[in-house]
Amino acid sequence: xxxxxxxxxxxxxxxxxxxxxxxxxxxxxxxxxxxxxxxxxxxxxxxxxxxxxxxxxxxxxxxxxxxxxxxxxxxxxxxxxxxxxxxxxxxxxxxxxxxxxxxxxxxxxxxxxxxxxxxxxxxxxxxxxxxxxxxxxxxxxxxxx
Numbered sequence: 001x002x003x004x005x006x007x008x009x010x011x012x013x014x015x016x017x018x019x020x021x022x023x024x025x026x027x028x029x030x031x032x033x034x035x036x037x038x039x040x041x042x043x044x045x046x047x048x049x050x051x052x053x054x055x056x057x058x059x060x061x062x063x064x065x066x067x068x069x070x071x072x073x074x075x076x077x078x079x080x081x082x083x084x085x086x087x088x089x090x091x092x093x094x095x096x097x098x099x100x101x102x103x104x105x106x107x108x109x110x111x112x113x114x115x116x117x118x119x120x121x122x123x124x125x126x127x128x129x130x131x132x133x134x135x136x137x138x139x140x141x142x143x144x145x
Contacts (some may be wrong), residue, residue, distance in 0.1 A: 010072030013064045020060045052118030060114025067105035071098055
């Protein structure tokens with residue numbers, strides 16, 4: 001049965017989750033670590049950061065389970081029932097069920113984008129604090145000369 005699943009939407013659902021979990025979250029953690037180490041005395045209000053990270057994770061889960069995974073199961077069923085060529089054809093991708101499931105991904109994409117905007121807002125707030133000197137007590141960056 002692996003022959004019928006290889007390279008289809010089930011692979012996409014796995015790759016989206018795995019790449020976000022491995023590289024996306026790791027990159028976010030590294031960015032936040034560098035920002036924290038650049039000025040240890042700055043007071044962080046992490047409420048919006050926490051919410052943004054949670055929304056990004058929720059958005060990724062919705063992308064996978066509202067769209068990619070159901071299309072993958074439908075594609076696998078189609079490949080086993082009708083044949084592999086049909087599951088890869090324009091007829092499959094133009095199917096009304098597949099098109100509707102592709103539209104369902106917009107919910108996850110939107111929530112993911114909102115979470116990213118919240119994180120960018122948090123980082124912009126840190127930059128503003130640093131430029132104006134607010135939130136610090138005359139601190140120097142830990143990673144300076």
